[in-house]
Amino acid sequence: MEAAPTPTLLLAPMEGLLDFVLRDVLTRVGGVDRCVCEFIRVTGSLLPDKxxxxxxxxxRNGSRTLAGVPVRAQLLGSDPSSMADNAARLAELGAEGIDLNFGCPARTVNRHGGGAAMLREPERIAAVVAAVRRAVPAHLPVSAKMRLxxxxxxxxxxxxLAMQDGGACEVVVHARTKADGYRPPAYWERIAPLRQALRVPVVANGEIWNLQDAQRCRALSGGDALMLGRGMVADPGLALAIRAADAGGQGEEAPVxxxxxxxxxxxxxxxxxxxKDLDPPQRAGRLKQWLNLLRRRHPQAQAAFDQVRVMTDQRAITLWLQQLVAAAATADGQAPADPAA
Incomplete structure (x- = not known):
């Protein structure tokens, strides 16, 4: 008897938060099948490779994180021709696939007709998807992300249906409208009719913070495929917890x-x-940003956040982290890990 297929778990893109740095770290923790990069905005011309x-x-690494997890390139725009040109160039650079953003609620993006604004004109969505599908090799996946x-x-x-008819092989649905923004709740039950109507896989996204949310989302949306965003940032073990529950484990929220x-x-x-990779003014803020979200899942992150919150000197933060790693290794009876490895 063949084993049941493993449910798909995707790592969401989040501008200013879940970028290539956090992708590297979270995919090292494990449990994720595929990532999507933050949207690359296309405004009418072919972007330079840089x-x-x-x-x-x-x-530069075969479109994979250093942990070996595929990363799909995401484009945002409304002009079929320029979207196709940029998708074709990404294919030449070795992209794992092309994802199209029809869900961004940002005012600046929507004001120029991109992101969620496209949801008011399904025929334009179909035109963009079809143009990109024609522009890239047949073996290369073209997926799309939308709101309700x-x-x-x-x-x-x-x-x-416009996304599917245009040639998308997968549709991710963030279970809120643009007008809902990021306010809870996510309306997972509204994904179920889409899953029933579409021939391609439909992935549910939005407000999945823990294992219980994942299980409820699956029950209400009518399928197993999920995209994890802030919940995975707050609890890097979330995908592993879902995997453990799927495998018949104890359903614990975070494995050891x-x-x-x-x-x-x-x-x-x-x-x-x-x-190594970000400008000096961004560095301390990015660490504080992650610790702030980690407080939702790990009580120890509160003390860490309180210590780092007032720190701005890079050397002082590096020393503090070295001490944190050494203390953690002592608690586990191991040698401290090299962060550059």
């Missing part, structure tokens, strides 16, 4: 591999990459 490499440096509508969830079905002591070396690696 822009693509800035958003998705994994292109701009301000009316009644348009969701038409938009999802991602206790706070095990996260300490990942924090150090994150800081190492931040200092």
């Amino acid at each position: 822009v693509f490499y800035r958003f998705i440096p994994e292109l 509508g701009y301000d009316d969830p009644g348009s969701a079905m038409q938009c999802a 591999e991602v206790r706070w002591q095990a996260l300490a070396p990942q924090l150090a690696r994150f800081w190492h990459l931040v200092c």
Whole structure:
């Protein structure tokens, strides 16, 4: 008897938060099948290669994180021709696939007709998807991400069908409209009719913070495939917890591999990459941003956040992290990990 297929778990892109640095760290923790880079905005011209490499440096590594997890390039725009040109260039650079953003709620993006604004015109969505599908090799996946509508969830079905008819091989649905923004709740039950109507896989996204949320989302949306965003940042063990429950484990929210002591070396690696790849004014803020979210899942992150919150000197933060890693290694009876490894 063949084993049942493993449910798909994707890592969401989040501008200013879940970028290539955090992708590297979170995919090292494990449990994720595929990532998507933050949207690359296309405004009417072919972007230079350096822009693509800035958003998705994994292109230099076979379009995979250093842990070996595929990363799909994401484009945002409304002009079929320019979207196709940029998708074709990404294919030449070795992209794992092309993902199209029809869900961004940002005012600046929507004001120029991109992101969730496209949900008001399904025929334009179909034109963009079809143009990109024609522009890239047949073996290269073209997927799409949407919300339930701009301000009316009644348009969701038409938009999802437009993506499928244009040639998308997968549709990720963030279970809120543009007007809902990121306010809870996510309306997972509204994904179920889309899953029933579409021939291609539909992935549910939005407000999945823990294992219980994942299980409820699956039950209400009618399928197993999920995209994890802030919940995975707050609890890097979330995908592993879902995997453990799927395998018939105890359903614990966080396996032992991602206790706070095990996260300490990942924090150090994150800081190492931040200092290596980001501009100095961004560095301390990025570490504080992650610690702030980690407080939702790990009580120890509160004390860490309180200590780092007032720190701005890079050397002082590096020393503090070295001490944190050493203390965690002592607690586990191991030698401290090298963050550069």
